[in-house]
Amino acid sequence: MDHTDTRESLLDAAESLFSEHGIQAASLRQITQMAGANLAAVNYHFGSKEGLVRAVFVRRLGPVNEERLRLLEQCDLKAADALEQVLTAFLRPVLRMLNEAPGGLHGFGRLMGRAFSEPSEDVRKMVFEEFRENIERYLQAFRTLLPHLSEPELMWRFHFVAGAMSHTIGCGYTLERFAEGKCHAKDPKEALEQLVAFLSAGMRGSSRAQVN
Amino acid sequence: MDHTDTRESLLDAAESLFSEHGIQAASLRQITQMAGANLAAVNYHFGSKEGLVRAVFVRRLGPVNEERLRLLEQCDLKAADALEQVLTAFLRPVLRMLNEAPGGLHGFGRLMGRAFSEPSEDVRKMVFEEFRENIERYLQAFRTLLPHLSEPELMWRFHFVAGAMSHTIGCGYTLERFAEGKCHAKDPKEALEQLVAFLSAGMRGSSRAQVN
DNA sequence: GTCTATATAGCGATAGAC
DNA sequence: GTCTATCGCTATATAGAC
Numbered sequence: 001m002d003h004t005d006t007r008e009s010l011l012d013a014a015e016s017l018f019s020e021h022g023i024q025a026a027s028l029r030q031i032t033q034m035a036g037a038n039l040a041a042v043n044y045h046f047g048s049k050e051g052l053v054r055a056v057f058v059r060r061l062g063p064v065n066e067e068r069l070r071l072l073e074q075c076d077l078k079a080a081d082a083l084e085q086v087l088t089a090f091l092r093p094v095l096r097m098l099n100e101a102p103g104g105l106h107g108f109g110r111l112m113g114r115a116f117s118e119p120s121e122d123v124r125k126m127v128f129e130e131f132r133e134n135i136e137r138y139l140q141a142f143r144t145l146l147p148h149l150s151e152p153e154l155m156w157r158f159h160f161v162a163g164a165m166s167h168t169i170g171c172g173y174t175l176e177r178f179a180e181g182k183c184h185a186k187d188p189k190e191a192l193e194q195l196v197a198f199l200s201a202g203m204r205g206s207s208r209a210q211v212n
Numbered sequence: 213m214d215h216t217d218t219r220e221s222l223l224d225a226a227e228s229l230f231s232e233h234g235i236q237a238a239s240l241r242q243i244t245q246m247a248g249a250n251l252a253a254v255n256y257h258f259g260s261k262e263g264l265v266r267a268v269f270v271r272r273l274g275p276v277n278e279e280r281l282r283l284l285e286q287c288d289l290k291a292a293d294a295l296e297q298v299l300t301a302f303l304r305p306v307l308r309m310l311n312e313a314p315g316g317l318h319g320f321g322r323l324m325g326r327a328f329s330e331p332s333e334d335v336r337k338m339v340f341e342e343f344r345e346n347i348e349r350y351l352q353a354f355r356t357l358l359p360h361l362s363e364p365e366l367m368w369r370f371h372f373v374a375g376a377m378s379h380t381i382g383c384g385y386t387l388e389r390f391a392e393g394k395c396h397a398k399d400p401k402e403a404l405e406q407l408v409a410f411l412s413a414g415m416r417g418s419s420r421a422q423v424n
Numbered sequence: 425g426t427c428t429a430t431a432t433a434g435c436g437a438t439a440g441a442c
Numbered sequence: 443g444t445c446t447a448t449c450g451c452t453a454t455a456t457a458g459a460c
Binding site for chain 2 (some may be wrong): 017020021022024025043064071110113114116118119120128132135139151152153155156158160162164165166167168170171174175177178179182183190194195197198199201202203204205206207
């Protein structure tokens with residue numbers, strides 16, 4: 001079998017099994033069996049299980065984060081709906097990727113939803129680094145659009161944006177379960193519309209709520 | 213050692229190690245060693261590792277969810293800040309519990325943040341069931357307060373509320389990392405204020421954002 | 425109720441033939 | 443680049459003495 005074919009088969013199988021069972025629980029034996037490859041192939045191509053994990057994330061997140069930066073540059077920050085434009089630029093690439101990737105929300109989506117809270121320090125660090133440039137550039141855009149927000153408020157609100165996105169991606173099945181057909185968590189257009197409506201209002205909210 | 217002491221020690225150790233290493237990766241050997249108990253004690257007291265996992269979640273979530281229902285009943289749904297009151301009733305019990313539990317955000321918080329996206333179907337089902345009554349009662353309150361929202365909009369927005377909460381609880385370290393001291397993710401008062409300000413604005417947002 | 429000892433099984437990684 | 447075979451280790455679970 002060709003070098004590239006085996007590599008890709010291993011990535012496909014790993015993504016699928018990491019998503020379904022978790023990174024820790026998916027064994028190299030299962031992965032290589034599903035990929036139709038030999039057990040030793042993982043260490044040959046990726047050095048270790050850790051290397052395979054990294055490659056699985058980078059393959060999907062690399063293009064998404066590049067597209068995010070491209071779309072952000074195309075936003076008109078002077079427009080009345082600039083906030084909606086920026087949020088859409090942030091959210092659409094990942095929703096599109098999940099819609100196109102095999103397995104979608106039930107594949108890489110579930111894995112992605114767990115990425116930030118993975119027990120493994122190495123995995124979390126890697127995913128965070130993959131997002132660092134996006135975070136800085138988008139924070140700067142929000143700072144420009146919402147100059148009345150204090151710096152901590154800005155950080156918190158971007159954190160909540162990430163939370164809503166992450167939850168939508170990783171826990172869509174929860175919404176489906178209690179919505180009983182009223183919502184379509186797997187429809188990227190519906191998800192994007194609902195996310196942008198909610199998050200733009202949240203970002204624009206007045207600085208302080210009364211909490212007793 | 214007394215029956216209750218061993219049981220509680222096992223729950224404490226399990227909570228701590230599940231939080232740090234993940235449910236799958238924390239072994240009964242580590243847990244029983246930390247608890248000062250014998251390896252066989254887990255199977256004696258909880259039947260299996262699965263039974264121990266369930267007991268760890270129920271011990272913390274039971275009281276939180278009861279308090280949520282109690283606080284919801286005390287909300288004045290006719291007040292101008294009714295939405296803020298309801299959101300506070302939903303969020304405060306879990307933030308208080310995390311502040312008081314040993315380890316706080318780095319203990320049960322991290323475990324809690326992963327609960328909805330756990331690979332194990334059994335764990336997810338159990339956690340979801342633990343929340344079912346809360347979800348139904350709070351959805352009803354939001355339905356009353358925001359009658360202009362369509363049913364799917366209501367579901368989506370409650371989903372986003374859960375996402376922001378879950379992310380705040382489980383991924384506080386992410387906020388701390390990129391905020392570089394400007395936010396205090398572990399301060400329950402600050403977290404609650406920021407959450408309520410953002411989420412109440414999001415819930416009140418107009419129905420449809422323009423998405424091109 | 426708690427202990428030791430062990431049965432049974434799976435894991436990641438690697439050496440070395442082809 | 444792919445294979446077989448195996449090393450060294452850890453896991454959950456349980457049987458049976460105390």
